[in-house]
Amino acid sequence: MAAEPLLRVEHLCQYFGPVHAVDDVSFSVMPGEVFGLVGESGCGKTTTGRSIIRLYDITDGSIWFKGQRIAAGTLSCRRRIADARRRMRGASPEERTALAAEIAEARRQLREAVRDHRSVSKDLLTRIQMIYQDPIASLDPRMTVYDIIAEGLRIHGERSKETIDGKVYGILDRVGLTREHAHRYPHEFSGGQRQRIGVARAVVMQPEMIIADEPVSALDVSIQAQVINLLSDLRHEMGLTVLFIAHDLSVVKYFSDRIGVMYFGRLVELAGADELFAHPLHPYTRALLSAIPLPDPLYERDRRRIVYQPKPEAEDAALREILPGHFVRCGAAETESYLREAEA
Amino acid sequence: MPNQSPILKATDLTISFRTPSGLVRAVRGVSFSLAPGETLAIVGESGSGKSVTCKAAMGILPGNAVIDGGEILVDGKDLLRLPEREFCKMRGRKIAMVFQDPLSSLNPIMRVGKQLTEVMRLSGVPAAEAKQRALSLLAEVGISEPERRYRQYPFELSGGMRQRIVIAIALAANPDILICDEPTTALDVTIQAQILELLSRLKRDRGLSMIFITHDLGVVANIADRIAVMYAGKIVEEGTAEEVFYAPAHPYTWALLSSMPDLDTRDRLDAIPGTPPNMVAPPKGDAFADRNPYALAIDFEEQPPAFPITETHWAATWLLDPRAPRQQMPAALQERIARMKARREAQSHGR
Ligand SMILES: Nc1ncnc2c1ncn2[C@@H]1O[C@H](COP(=O)(O)OP(=O)(O)OP(=O)(O)O)[C@@H](O)[C@H]1O
Ligand SMILES: Nc1ncnc2c1ncn2[C@@H]1O[C@H](COP(=O)(O)OP(=O)(O)OP(=O)(O)O)[C@@H](O)[C@H]1O
Ligand SMILES: [Mg+2]
Ligand SMILES: [Mg+2]
Numbered sequence: 001m002a003a004e005p006l007l008r009v010e011h012l013c014q015y016f017g018p019v020h021a022v023d024d025v026s027f028s029v030m031p032g033e034v035f036g037l038v039g040e041s042g043c044g045k046t047t048t049g050r051s052i053i054r055l056y057d058i059t060d061g062s063i064w065f066k067g068q069r070i071a072a073g074t075l076s077c078r079r080r081i082a083d084a085r086r087r088m089r090g091a092s093p094e095e096r097t098a099l100a101a102e103i104a105e106a107r108r109q110l111r112e113a114v115r116d117h118r119s120v121s122k123d124l125l126t127r128i129q130m131i132y133q134d135p136i137a138s139l140d141p142r143m144t145v146y147d148i149i150a151e152g153l154r155i156h157g158e159r160s161k162e163t164i165d166g167k168v169y170g171i172l173d174r175v176g177l178t179r180e181h182a183h184r185y186p187h188e189f190s191g192g193q194r195q196r197i198g199v200a201r202a203v204v205m206q207p208e209m210i211i212a213d214e215p216v217s218a219l220d221v222s223i224q225a226q227v228i229n230l231l232s233d234l235r236h237e238m239g240l241t242v243l244f245i246a247h248d249l250s251v252v253k254y255f256s257d258r259i260g261v262m263y264f265g266r267l268v269e270l271a272g273a274d275e276l277f278a279h280p281l282h283p284y285t286r287a288l289l290s291a292i293p294l295p296d297p298l299y300e301r302d303r304r305r306i307v308y309q310p311k312p313e314a315e316d317a318a319l320r321e322i323l324p325g326h327f328v329r330c331g332a333a334e335t336e337s338y339l340r341e342a343e344a
Numbered sequence: 345m346p347n348q349s350p351i352l353k354a355t356d357l358t359i360s361f362r363t364p365s366g367l368v369r370a371v372r373g374v375s376f377s378l379a380p381g382e383t384l385a386i387v388g389e390s391g392s393g394k395s396v397t398c399k400a401a402m403g404i405l406p407g408n409a410v411i412d413g414g415e416i417l418v419d420g421k422d423l424l425r426l427p428e429r430e431f432c433k434m435r436g437r438k439i440a441m442v443f444q445d446p447l448s449s450l451n452p453i454m455r456v457g458k459q460l461t462e463v464m465r466l467s468g469v470p471a472a473e474a475k476q477r478a479l480s481l482l483a484e485v486g487i488s489e490p491e492r493r494y495r496q497y498p499f500e501l502s503g504g505m506r507q508r509i510v511i512a513i514a515l516a517a518n519p520d521i522l523i524c525d526e527p528t529t530a531l532d533v534t535i536q537a538q539i540l541e542l543l544s545r546l547k548r549d550r551g552l553s554m555i556f557i558t559h560d561l562g563v564v565a566n567i568a569d570r571i572a573v574m575y576a577g578k579i580v581e582e583g584t585a586e587e588v589f590y591a592p593a594h595p596y597t598w599a600l601l602s603s604m605p606d607l608d609t610r611d612r613l614d615a616i617p618g619t620p621p622n623m624v625a626p627p628k629g630d631a632f633a634d635r636n637p638y639a640l641a642i643d644f645e646e647q648p649p650a651f652p653i654t655e656t657h658w659a660a661t662w663l664l665d666p667r668a669p670r671q672q673m674p675a676a677l678q679e680r681i682a683r684m685k686a687r688r689e690a691q692s693h694g695r
Binding site: 041190191220221224226232247248249254277291292293294295296298299302303 | 389390502503531532533534535536537540541559560561562563564566568585586589599600601603604605606610613614615616619684687688691692
């Protein structure tokens with residue numbers, strides 16, 4: 001993997017008051033790759049996606065897209081400044097010089113973060129589009145399908161009716177709907193068709209990256225399969241890069257190249273999809289995988305679920321590479337035992 | 345189990361809805377029976393009539409529903425023709441239901457405890473005893489600190505806890521039959537696993553009989569003794585869990601089992617083409633014929649009868665007629681079933 005990642009998330013933190021919804025999450029997604037994000041309800045998957053498309057001003061960390069910083073938080077800079085100021089008191093003259101330099105450096109970084117965060121180009125941000133979980137709630141019931149799909153193009157400054165017509169009808173056809181559908185309203189469609197409308201609305205902008213937040217969770221199995229096949233075709237045709245969020249682990253495994261497992265706002269394990277399922281290392285991942293029911297009654301009769309018993313984290317806990325490409329969140333002292341487990 | 349006399353028996357259940365665009369034929373001649381202590385899973389396409397069937401058994405069909413025929417016998421009484429006053433005595437006590445969305449089935453402005461004791465109080469249990477029973481129910485469904493939860497409101501609880509409360513309320517009057525309509529669909533895997541373990545335990549400890557509706561075939565494999573597969577208002581295949589998963593016979597069941605992603609491959613999913621039929625004017629023949637790559641000419645003309653396969657397994661497809669050409673299930677599905685077998689064997693060796 002010599003290429004540059006398309007998306008790089010670095011130490012992302014998103015706090016809502018006391019709730020650390022996303023806490024020190026780092027990962028990158030390569031061009032054309034599907035990166036899956038899994039974990040239990042409330043662990044911060046949606047918040048991660050929404051932070052990337054800048055629905056929030058992130059608390060800390062940086063998000064890089066196509067080599068540009070598109071979001072930056074300032075908490076750690078502000079902390080460094082406050083900390084240095086505190087240590088100023090009672091410091092020797094030499095120490096004071098060092099601390100002053102530290103404050104100046106943190107200030108510079110803070111200014112840079114604010115500047116990058118504010119000056120990001122709208123054009124660049126439209127290269128990332130999101131598909132939402134709930135096909136009913138995410139479509140405005142008073143807008144026709146045509147207007148829903150055209151909205152983004154118009155906001156983006158497209159005025160020519162001809163161009164918009166061409167794009168809207170083209171994309172409808174591409175997602176398996178027809179021209180006749182364009183002038184109907186969302187409630188006239190089935191769940192699977194509505195999710196196609198959501199997909200059309202996102203891909204009509206010709207994004208390079210799609211964030212799909214539980215795109216098939218609300219659909220029944222056979223319709224789920226239609227939408228997964230559609231996403232998979234579009235991915236290959238348009239060379240899309242995808243951040244795929246879901247709690248159905250079979251769907252994530254099927255669709256993703258690499259998978260990150262989140263627990264309480266933190267990324268606890270990251271590995272290739274096959275590797276993660278074959279050799280889960282973090283106890284939370286093991287518990288999560290052991291809870292998946294498989295469509296096999298005899299297997300189910302004997303399946304033993306592992307219950308996760310959270311332990312306090314090591315002081316220096318961080319995502320550490322145990323085997324090439326396989327990361328686990330742990331302290332430095334724990335890497336040895338993970339390595340032994342991985343090799344067993 | 346099949347030899348025991350059933351605790352619930354539905355025969356030729358037929359239900360329509362009056363709508364502006366005509367009569368929707370939602371349930372078209374559904375028959376099944378439930379043995380004591382047994383779990384019957386109903387699976388099938390969205391809109392195939394699973395929920396309507398269960399609502400009929402609970403006597404909670406909406407006002408525009410028309411019962412065109414059939415009966416549901418429990419304790420020798422036909423639930424479809426029971427006066428509401430008598431139904432009230434059965435509901436909760438004989439038969440209870442758990443719905444998909446725990447929030448919508450709880451009263452948001454009533455404390456958990458009150459909601460639990462209400463049913464008991466209605467049937468004349470003294471207040472103090474009702475509270476004791478409610479607390480032990482909370483403990484039984486795995487809620488820690490029952491005293492504290494008893495005084496809380498639904499919004500103060502997590503999704504998984506709310507669904508446990510709903511189950512506790514359903515169990516409050518000690519029913520023999522529990523109907524669960526997608527009770528875990530809104531929950532994530534870990535919580536889902538806990539709810540399934542809870543239901544299995546209740547089934548074991550209380551001898552509860554269950555009808556369980558879900559889209560998730562993994563959940564079905566986990567919980568079902570028998571499975572009924574519905575399509576367009578009819579049961580098209582029925583059998584034990586093993587029969588339906590390992591030797592499915594109806595092309596719709598094949599399609600359903602093939603369409604879910606499995607953990608072992610990334611082959612393109614076999615999505616079912618097209619859409620389900622319009623139930624205002626259901627097709628003359630097999631309702632699945634239009635979407636069925638194995639359809640025979642007769643499928644478009646005449647509805648197939650139920651062809652028995654074993655004593656416990658049947659399917660309504662003309663492919664089982666002795667005159668029909670022999671048709672194996674799709675190769676990809678055969679491979680999938682073989683892979684499942686290999687995984688089971690690998691696992692039991694590993695132990
Ligand atoms: N706008 C907000 N204000 C306050 N807290 C929030 C906000 N959005 C999310 N949270 C909290 O942040 C945490 C993470 O929520 P998030 O929606 O990201 O979880 P999720 O992993 O997507 O869960 P699910 O699988 O249920 O969708 C939760 O504790 C949630 O309550
Ligand atoms: N109140 C109603 N008025 C009109 N039609 C209805 C009503 N309730 C249900 N139907 C119709 O009856 C049919 C069966 O619906 P039902 O809710 O039983 O489906 P289901 O199998 O439970 O589907 P799902 O898996 O989506 O829950 C559908 O065609 C539905 O549109
Ligand atoms: Mg979410
Ligand atoms: Mg239903």
